[in-house]
Amino acid sequence: MSSFDPNLLPYFNPSVERRVCLITGGNSGLGYYTVLHLYLHGYVVYLAGRSQQRVQNAIELLKKEAAARRTKYTHAQLGKRFLGSLHLLQIDLLSLDSVEQAAKEFRQKEKCLHLLVLNAGIMAVPYGTTVDRFEVQLQTSYVSHFLLTDRLLGLMTSVESDEQDPRIIFVSSVGHWFAPFHFSLDYQFDYFPNIIFTLFRYGMAKCAGIHFVKSLARRHPSVLAVAVHPGIVLNTNLFSHLTHLPLIGTLFWVFFQIFDWLLGVSNEEGSYASVRCALSDGVDRPADNGKYYTTFGLEMTPSPVANNTVYADETWAWTVRQLDDRGHTIETL
Incomplete structure (x- = not known):
């Protein structure tokens, strides 16, 4: 599988078929390279992020990197491989109001959405809650993405294309196995030591995302919804909290370097x-x-907890109820 070549995947001509993607967390790490390849394949990509400056900087770097890679194309390839375009969309996944505003702004700009990549997430951070009273990892990785999908799904179900169906991709993690049992999402796991229980919270968030995908597939079969685990990627900023801990942070850094090498x-x-x-x-x-x-x-097959459709229905019902209690009524999901 290491011989995977993205250049063998379909290319689109934006002047003939305008294909639009929205991705959260596309300005760094995995998201950055996901955007790069979609841009090289002709997609109009909206990078949704909290910091306008960071997203704008990423857009400039992406344009330079794409231009450099295109210098290696043959003349025939340049005639068939078209660049898309890159756009900034401000969103703060720690605020449901910000999610609502971002979705509204996107709907004003675009009438169709072909690809939604729910990529952003945080991992292994101290216990904390958002302004919306959700645990921070749960809201960032899952709850805000649930709401964003609801607000944009109408743009996806209206897509008419002979090429590909509209698609939703939730970026999960092998870390969903950190939730070895089915817990209600009401469980906060705010216990000592945080270094252990933060992983439980992370696993619950990523497991909930897989539940979300399975429920979407059953409720909206006209849209392709999948979850992905990108692999063991340790050189992202996901682990920055652990590696900056006093004393033990150095041990984590060494461990991650060895594990990454292996x-x-x-x-x-x-x-x-x-x-x-x-x-x-x-x-x-x-x-x-x-x-x-x-x-x-x-x-692959996810964990038994993540793969359980009864648990998925419970996660769905919990999320709808919690969002409704906070004044964000689910409309289309």
Whole structure:
């Protein structure tokens, strides 16, 4: 699978078929390379992020990197491989009001959405709650993405294309196994030591995202929804909290370096699961809706907890109820 070549995936001409993507957390790490490949394949990509400056800086770097890669194309390839465009969309996933505003702004700019990549997330941070009273990892990785999907789903179900069905990709993690049992999402796990229980909270958030995908596939079969685990990617900023802890942070850093050398993949290789599920004709809506993919887009089975449809229904109902209690009524999901 290491021979995966994104250049073999379909390319689109934006002047003939304008294909639009929105991705959260596309300005760094895995998201950056996911955006790069979609941009090189002709997509109009909206990078949704909290810091306008960071997103704008990423856009400039992406344009330079894409231009450099295109110098290696042959003349014939340049005639068939078209660049898309890159756009900034401000969103703060720690605020449901910000999610609402971002979705509203996007709907004013675009009438169709072909690809939604729910990529942003945080990991292994101290216990904390958002202004919306959700645990920070749960809201960033899952709850805000649930709300964003609801507000944009109408733009996806209206897509008419002979090329590919609209697609939703939730970037999960092998860390969803950190939730070994089915817990109500009301559980906060605010216990000592945080270094252990923060992983429980992370696992619950990523497990909930897989539940979300499975429920979407059953409730909205006209949209292809999948979850991906990018692989062991340790050179992102996900682990910054652990590596900056006093004393023990150095041990974590050394451990991550060794583990990365033995089993890790690069940020770009980690993006390939999302890129394949976004672009490949080999991922088919009738056959593959609701599935879970891992490194380089290899189909896998998630944990028994994540794979349980009864638990998925409970997660869905909990989320709808919690959002409604906070004044964010679910409209289309």
